[in-house]
Amino acid sequence: MTTATFTNLVQSDLRRVEDLMRAQAAGHHPDLIAALEHLISAGGKRLRPTLTLLVGKMLGAEDEPLITLAAAVELLHTATLVHDDLIDGSLLRRGIPTLNASWSPAATVLTGDFMFARSADMAAQVGSIRVMRLFAGTLAIIVEGELAQMFDGPGFADRDAYYKRIYAKTASMFILATEGAAALAGVPEEMIQQARCFGHDLGIAYQIVDDILDFTGEQVKLGKPVGSDLRHGLITMPTLCYLEAHPDDADLQTVIAGGVLGNDAVEGLIERIRSSDAIAVAAGEARRFARSALDCLERLPVSEERMALRELANYIVERDF
Amino acid sequence: MTTATFTNLVQSDLRRVEDLMRAQAAGHHPDLIAALEHLISAGGKRLRPTLTLLVGKMLGAEDEPLITLAAAVELLHTATLVHDDLIDGSLLRRGIPTLNASWSPAATVLTGDFMFARSADMAAQVGSIRVMRLFAGTLAIIVEGELAQMFDGPGFADRDAYYKRIYAKTASMFILATEGAAALAGVPEEMIQQARCFGHDLGIAYQIVDDILDFTGEQVKLGKPVGSDLRHGLITMPTLCYLEAHPDDADLQTVIAGGVLGNDAVEGLIERIRSSDAIAVAAGEARRFARSALDCLERLPVSEERMALRELANYIVERDF
Numbered sequence: 331m332t333t334a335t336f337t338n339l340v341q342s343d344l345r346r347v348e349d350l351m352r353a354q355a356a357g358h359h360p361d362l363i364a365a366l367e368h369l370i371s372a373g374g375k376r377l378r379p380t381l382t383l384l385v386g387k388m389l390g391a392e393d394e395p396l397i398t399l400a401a402a403v404e405l406l407h408t409a410t411l412v413h414d415d416l417i418d419g420s421l422l423r424r425g426i427p428t429l430n431a432s433w434s435p436a437a438t439v440l441t442g443d444f445m446f447a448r449s450a451d452m453a454a455q456v457g458s459i460r461v462m463r464l465f466a467g468t469l470a471i472i473v474e475g476e477l478a479q480m481f482d483g484p485g486f487a488d489r490d491a492y493y494k495r496i497y498a499k500t501a502s503m504f505i506l507a508t509e510g511a512a513a514l515a516g517v518p519e520e521m522i523q524q525a526r527c528f529g530h531d532l533g534i535a536y537q538i539v540d541d542i543l544d545f546t547g548e549q550v551k552l553g554k555p556v557g558s559d560l561r562h563g564l565i566t567m568p569t570l571c572y573l574e575a576h577p578d579d580a581d582l583q584t585v586i587a588g589g590v591l592g593n594d595a596v597e598g599l600i601e602r603i604r605s606s607d608a609i610a611v612a613a614g615e616a617r618r619f620a621r622s623a624l625d626c627l628e629r630l631p632v633s634e635e636r637m638a639l640r641e642l643a644n645y646i647v648e649r650d651f
Numbered sequence: 652m653t654t655a656t657f658t659n660l661v662q663s664d665l666r667r668v669e670d671l672m673r674a675q676a677a678g679h680h681p682d683l684i685a686a687l688e689h690l691i692s693a694g695g696k697r698l699r700p701t702l703t704l705l706v707g708k709m710l711g712a713e714d715e716p717l718i719t720l721a722a723a724v725e726l727l728h729t730a731t732l733v734h735d736d737l738i739d740g741s742l743l744r745r746g747i748p749t750l751n752a753s754w755s756p757a758a759t760v761l762t763g764d765f766m767f768a769r770s771a772d773m774a775a776q777v778g779s780i781r782v783m784r785l786f787a788g789t790l791a792i793i794v795e796g797e798l799a800q801m802f803d804g805p806g807f808a809d810r811d812a813y814y815k816r817i818y819a820k821t822a823s824m825f826i827l828a829t830e831g832a833a834a835l836a837g838v839p840e841e842m843i844q845q846a847r848c849f850g851h852d853l854g855i856a857y858q859i860v861d862d863i864l865d866f867t868g869e870q871v872k873l874g875k876p877v878g879s880d881l882r883h884g885l886i887t888m889p890t891l892c893y894l895e896a897h898p899d900d901a902d903l904q905t906v907i908a909g910g911v912l913g914n915d916a917v918e919g920l921i922e923r924i925r926s927s928d929a930i931a932v933a934a935g936e937a938r939r940f941a942r943s944a945l946d947c948l949e950r951l952p953v954s955e956e957r958m959a960l961r962e963l964a965n966y967i968v969e970r971d972f
Contacts, residue, residue, distance in 0.1 A: 417757040436738040447791035462775040470768035
């Protein structure tokens with residue numbers, strides 16, 4: 331399945347979103363314009379602005395503030411990736427060089443800050459205090475999640491902590507996209523909460539699938555080695571599921587204890603997780619959240635946007651395992 | 652002159668501002684709470700929240716949103732210092748270790764981001780779209796100014812560029828403090844513009860004086876070597892004034908050309924600037940902006956807060972040269 335089916339309805343709006351993102355650097359230093367262009371062209375699936383646009387249109391939000399919010403959400407997402415890649419020292423993202431691969435840490439920090447500032451300004455332009463507070467709160471949740479991960483250190487194997495982490499890392503931004511769009515539409519609070527629930531559960535499902543793909547994907551497609559989370563001592567859903575079935579795997583216990591495995595031992599552990607039931611169990615967990623997301627969606631008005639959102643939810647859990 | 656005279660009116664409010672700043676880390680990770688506590692205790696003169704409080708009270712703003720705005724302004728200021736010190740590799744600020752002196756770059760970037768997020772949330776809590784846009788726009792101006800300085804590189808000797816840089820670095824935040832407070836008070840647009848003008852001119856005066864003190868201060872008080880800007884190739888007002896009177900100083904021309912001077916040559920150049928008329932000429936420039944700030948202030952209502960603001964403006968230009 332391609333992403334085309336569910337983006338059809340918002341194709342021209344998505345182009346306006348990208349134009350608006352690019353316009354944030356207009357009149358600024360040529361190097362800054364080039365950096366933003368590089369980051370925007372690197373693209374991605376634009377899931378977050380697509381969610382914003384579809385939820386907003388489904389609930390009757392006006393075009394212009396909706397497009398501004400969608401651009402704010404995607405620029406905020408891009409800004410967090412810029413600081414993330416710097417912090418992790420990542421040189422590639424989706425096979426394309428990261429900003430920190432060619433720029434100094436100082437310029438990379440400031441470019442991320444500039445994008446935070448421009449996305450905050452767009453969120454303010456939308457003209458809703460509620461959206462603005464949601465936006466600022468989301469940034470705080472994301473950053474605090476990264477700090478918690480840093481403080482917890484590698485090898486932290488705990489399901490609650492995992493869910494908290496992927497809420498902060500991914501679901502919070504999906505919530506900003508869906509709750510923000512609903513708030514903008516000015517629908518009753520109950521509907522805003524359904525939109526929020528849809529965004530939350532979809533975001534959790536999306537991140538679990540991402541964490542599965544880190545084990546089952548091909549290196550070429552991933553743009554990084556298979557099992558890279560585990561190689562960095564990060565315990566995600568597939569590893570948690572594997573741990574529950576094999577609590578006495580000595581290599582995994584070493585990782586959990588914060589130890590470092592030799593290369594052969596890491597490869598062996600990744601292979602055991604890949605070929606175990608843990609992948610299917612984790613996929614079941616992702617589908618459970620996707621179904622729960624669809625339950626929330628069902629309580630929102632029937633529309634072609636709702637059909638597209640249903641497709642989007644299915645696409646998210648049916649990506650190549 | 653101590654700061655006490657003009658802070659008398661807002662002493663208890665300033666304590667509430669600091670409490671609110673500290674509360675931003677409540678419930679978060681102990682290390683984050685400790686970091687924020689360290690940064691807030693490091694203190695400073697609290698000029699920006701004092702400006703916010705005095706302007707707001709002078710114009711009849713309500714206490715609670717005013718205190719929230721003052722805390723947002725000071726936390727934003729502190730956050731920019733955290734990223735600045737990281738970028739400059741500074742290990743001390745006001746004689747106290749910076750965050751990056753003991754924390755990893757990653758933790759420092761994220762702590763700064765967290766403070767941006769919390770200050771943005773406080774700005775949103777104030778409940779005014781105008782204040783929120785002013786806040787986001789200020790962050791963009793500050794960051795873009797730092798990027799421009801980085802792109803321009805050392806040795807850039809241009810009066811317009813200097814004014815643009817200190818507007819971005821300092822005056823923009825003073826404007827946020829004064830225009831934001833006036834906007835919150837809901838006074839007519841003309842008065843808001845006078846408050847903005849007051850903040851702008853006062854901010855420019857403040858930064859020129861800071862740049863003079865970098866030459867005339869004592870190392871112990873500065874917490875860094877005398878002439879540290881020039882040592883980093885940064886051309887500020889005293890150097891610009893010296894350059895106008897001594898266009899053929901060979902050492903200065905070397906700095907402007909981006910060259911690096913030996914230690915003796917730097918010390919000699921700093922000493923020539925210190926003992927030249929350039930200091931008095933630069934001080935005259937600062938006083939000119941302070942007078943212009945007072946002209947704007949005169950157009951705002953007579954009140955004890957206005958008297959305190961006049962004292963504050965005088966204090967800023969009469970600090971030890």
